[in-house]
Amino acid sequence: MPELDEAAPRLTHGEAQAIMDLEHHHTSGAYAKRPLAIVRGEGIWLWDAQGRRFMDMTSGQGVALVGHSHPAVLEAVKRQAEILITCPEIFYNDRRGEVYAALSRYTPDGLNRFFLCNSGAEAVEGALKFARLQTGRPGIVAAKSGFHGRTLGALSATWNPRYRRGFGPLLPEVTHIPFNDLRAAEAAIDATTAAVILEVVQGEGGVVMAEQGFLEGVRQACEQHGALLILDEIQTGLGRTGRRFAAEHFSVTPDMLCLGKGLAGGLPIGAVIWRDSLGKWSPGSHGSTNGGDPRAWAAAAATRGLRESGLAEHAARVGEKFLADLRELEQPMIRELRGLGLMIGIDLRKRVTPVLKALMERGVLALPAGPTVLRLLPPLIVSEDQLGEVHDAILEALELSQDE
Numbered sequence: 001m002p003e004l005d006e007a008a009p010r011l012t013h014g015e016a017q018a019i020m021d022l023e024h025h026h027t028s029g030a031y032a033k034r035p036l037a038i039v040r041g042e043g044i045w046l047w048d049a050q051g052r053r054f055m056d057m058t059s060g061q062g063v064a065l066v067g068h069s070h071p072a073v074l075e076a077v078k079r080q081a082e083i084l085i086t087c088p089e090i091f092y093n094d095r096r097g098e099v100y101a102a103l104s105r106y107t108p109d110g111l112n113r114f115f116l117c118n119s120g121a122e123a124v125e126g127a128l129k130f131a132r133l134q135t136g137r138p139g140i141v142a143a144k145s146g147f148h149g150r151t152l153g154a155l156s157a158t159w160n161p162r163y164r165r166g167f168g169p170l171l172p173e174v175t176h177i178p179f180n181d182l183r184a185a186e187a188a189i190d191a192t193t194a195a196v197i198l199e200v201v202q203g204e205g206g207v208v209m210a211e212q213g214f215l216e217g218v219r220q221a222c223e224q225h226g227a228l229l230i231l232d233e234i235q236t237g238l239g240r241t242g243r244r245f246a247a248e249h250f251s252v253t254p255d256m257l258c259l260g261k262g263l264a265g266g267l268p269i270g271a272v273i274w275r276d277s278l279g280k281w282s283p284g285s286h287g288s289t290n291g292g293d294p295r296a297w298a299a300a301a302a303t304r305g306l307r308e309s310g311l312a313e314h315a316a317r318v319g320e321k322f323l324a325d326l327r328e329l330e331q332p333m334i335r336e337l338r339g340l341g342l343m344i345g346i347d348l349r350k351r352v353t354p355v356l357k358a359l360m361e362r363g364v365l366a367l368p369a370g371p372t373v374l375r376l377l378p379p380l381i382v383s384e385d386q387l388g389e390v391h392d393a394i395l396e397a398l399e400l401s402q403d404e
């Protein structure tokens with residue numbers, strides 16, 4: 001059972017239900033909701049309205065890389081909000097340039113131009129638009145099972161028919177090739193291709209890693225045909241896979257990089273980053289009112305120091321140990337274990353929904369990735385002991401939901 005926190009404010013079951021009923025009455029319906037009213041977060045922990053404490057192995061869908069409400073992030077946001085709460089990019093700002101400069105020392109070689117926005121999908125939109133504009137070509141090559149967001153351009157690159165159904169016609173000239181099929185990629189990339197967009201590890205698609213040789217081959221094919229390689233590291237970037245960027249596992253440098261999720265320690269953000277030689281937008285050709293928000297960048301600057309103090313290495317070490325421990329057990333309900341760093345997929349021989357429910361009842365929140373994959377995206381600050389507890393909870397949940 002999730003632990004009851006005696007010190008936390010506690011509502012009755014009925015009062016907690018009233019919170020959910022009110023939201024349910026007005027919500028868009030876009031989300032499959034879980035029956036939990038979350039009221040507080042700190043580190044790897046979340047509390048619900050009834051004072052129950054949960055281990056957040058979702059990081060709020062990959063956002064809380066440095067944990068929930070990290071004091072350095074809070075302090076930076078508070079200070080920035082007191083000085084200047086908003087400042088669109090039509091003006092210069094004393095902090096924004098500093099943050100760009102610092103981040104460009106962290107991003108892959110030579111990627112030093114930034115377009116800032118507010119979400120991952122917006123970053124993908126920006127990258128696709130920029131690629132078409134700069135190359136003067138229409139074609140986009142993406143991968144089957146790839147996920148790039150749900151706005152119309154990003155959705156055109158996203159593959160799963162479940163997300164696309166009912167929204168057509170989507171962007172023309174988008175081709176989906178099987179992930180890891182280099183021959184298919186080489187056949188699809190030609191003189192009409194503006195860009196190839198790929199995840200390095202497909203997150204929503206089931207935690208599926210790029211195979212050795214695939215990204216390298218796509219990189220070459222892009223160079224051969226003058227197409228741009230866009231890597232969507234919105235989920236895999238910033239230490240998640242045990243390196244600063246997942247592409248480093250393959251020594252591949254993209255032409256453009258999309259970031260989002262944890263870049264600003266929990267505040268909404270998205271970024272497209274590319275190298276100088278590709279050129280720039282002309283004024284008015286793209287934009288976003290809140291892009292480059294000072295609070296988001298103050299938070300991004302605060303998390304940068306935390307990220308660079310060994311978080312990626314920690315993620316690599318504890319993630320590998322977690323997978324090795326699970327592998328040793330040879331649990332018959334586990335078909336395959338996949339992962340890099342703290343991006344972990346447990347492919348089950350059964351549907352994942354009852355396992356997620358049983359885990360929640362044991363105080364652990366996790367994510368699905370498709371119908372049978374249990375996905376863990378813990379905050380990168382999670383300790384080896386805490387992951388040990390998650391390991392035990394998963395085994396219990398699997399045994400308990402065996403017959404469902």
Ligand SMILES: Cc1ncc(COP(=O)(O)O)c(C=O)c1O
Nearest residue numbers: 119120121147148149203234235
């Ligand atoms: C790889 C990838 N790209 C794009 C997105 C879209 O990001 P957002 O939900 O912030 O629009 C996601 C979100 O999960 C993602 O995992």
